[in-house]
Ligand code: GLN
């Protein structure tokens with residue numbers, strides 16, 4: 001076997017006299033699971049369609065896990081993680097593991113039906129809320145915990161995966177979401193009394209964790225990894241005290257496996273000494289995002305040093321990583337080289353990308369290359385005797401670029417727009433995309449393969465736009481969209497038309513459930529060589545008398561959903577993109593497009609996890625948006641859109657965007673945003689979504705009417721817009737037609753009653 005670190009636990013250790021098992025010298029915190037060719041996506045979707053059985057789905061899962069473990073072993077990784085696979089989401093898996101399944105889902109059927117009902121809804125059953133995983137574009141399912149949730153451990157999944165790997169000759173390290181993070185990410189059950197917080201149930205949930213740890217130890221698991229990324233955000237003294245108590249308790253569990261508490265996406269800060277005082281054997285620190293100060297607290301522990309970034313696709317510079325590792329080695333009892341977080345957030349394998357410019361390729365590393373990097377760094381660290389890393393002085397902040405000349409105050413704009421657009425009260429619209437048909441996807445692939453002439457493809461896009469326009473006219477929507485049929489993705493499409501970006505062929509990264517995106521690689525200065533969307537917007541407008549919205553992606557979102565160069569401050573990169581979008585806005589306006597929507601669903605996602613730095617971030621992010629949109633005249637109505645990111649927490653910043661109309665997810669989060677006091681005072685048009693587009697469920701008219709009535713309690717009728725939560729791209733035409741018909745009918749009924 002390769003290098004591994006071994007020690008005997010301290011003499012007289014009252015907790016466990018057993019020797020601490022060896023921890024691999026190189027490791028990763030997690031690995032992608034959707035499959036190198038998105039095999040899991042296909043298996044899930046055919047299972048959901050009823051074309052395959054649950055047993056076939058499970059078999060695909062087993063094959064993918066086996067392939068991953070074999071791949072990791074071939075790359076030289078010892079003791080790989082397990083339980084990093086998921087059929088939908090690891091937070092949902094944790095809820096099931098702990099028995100935290102809300103009562104209403106239990107009648108959905110067998111285990112798969114219950115699981116997918118929570119994830120995606122079922123007949124008459126709305127799914128659980130979904131939101132973004134820390135500052136990533138991965139979405140998790142939000143567990144619901146009440147005062148009576150009965151935590152009963154069901155370790156079948158981690159135990160089953162551990163056994164599978166053992167059968168292949170691999171002793172894995174099962175990965176669980178830790179109790180602190182699990183409860184902090186959960187929300188109170190709808191019927192919980194006011195003031196109840198899931199975190200109040202910490203003592204109870206620990207009992208279930210103990211059962212899981214015992215079950216894994218009984219299987220032969222030597223190490224268990226507990227992920228606690230919530231500890232890199234600001235935590236109250238009470239939460240830190242509870243963290244100490246929780247790990248003291250798990251740490252004194254007789255016969256337990258060795259515990260590795262992993263943190264990622266930032267610096268543990270004050271949580272590091274708290275964890276270090278507990279009996280856990282290993283602590284993981286993110287040295288890509290976090291600093292090296294405070295590492296002295298690691299004395300006596302195994303430090304799992306995340307020096308290979310799991311959040312970007314750049315190669316690791318060993319000249320930087322080795323001194324960092326040496327700095328950790330100075331303090332900790334042992335050092336293992338690791339990725340900064342799970343590799344879930346990067347594509348599988350750079351070798352699949354044969355079309356990239358060789359000069360760029362040389363700078364890149366995807367998941368498999370990063371695995372090779374940790375293995376190689378561990379090898380080099382053993383013989384490294386260079387100086388440890390010293391933090392450079394903090395860079396001097398430069399002033400933010402200007403937001404651009406302002407538009408007139410809102411009342412002036414609103415009057416100009418009302419006269420120009422002549423919309424009814426409670427105007428109906430959609431967020432932009434309509435279902436992407438298989439034919440169009442195939443046609444796009446054929447163009448890329450050179451088997452379909454571009455003119456022929458353009459013709460099909462035009463036909464699709466016409467179909468979408470006619471459909472919306474027939475349904476009676478007030479503000480139409482062209483449906484975005486020409487776009488593979490709202491970010492990749494713009495990346496393909498801007499200088500400074502490269503796109504991949506197979507670089508898929510899971511976004512939620514079966515959905516993946518291919519984040520573009522922003523490697524150079526961003527410029528717009530030519531107008532991007534104008535011809536499609538113009539064509540759509542030519543088909544109808546109703547107003548058609550132009551549709552753009554905002555600068556923050558384009559950057560957030562790309563892998564971004566790290567040699568410029570993020571803010572400067574965002575402003576380069578803002579300037580490109582500003583030119584596009586101006587060209588759309590000049591082409592006569594009366595409404596322009598600039599989506600910014602990632603605004604909240606990029607916000608620093610700690611309070612410090614948030615105001616500065618929001619100030620420049622909002623300024624970048626305004627720079628992108630403020631070139632429009634008063635008569636042009638600017639819309640924006642946000643979703644699936646707890647946007648209710650940044651309503652002030654959303655207000656700062658100064659868009660004339662904001663459409664925002666609400667249905668999927670069960671109308672939570674309507675309870676925000678700031679929504680009551682929102683001074684411009686707002687459309688809280690009335691329909692959850694992530695679920696195949698069709699909302700009936702009464703349900704939409706109820707959502708609208710709830711919205712009218714807080715938003716005056718002259719400012720309320722009627723729209724779904726998000727774009728309709730992931731739905732089918734029959735679902736969309738039925739849903740939109742109900743939305744229009746509900747809006748009309750309420751309008752008549754105004
Ligand atoms: N305009 C985009 C669409 O409708 C917005 C998608 C999003 O917010 N994620 O698809």
Ligand code: ZN
Nearest residue numbers: 601643726727
């Ligand atoms: Zn959206």
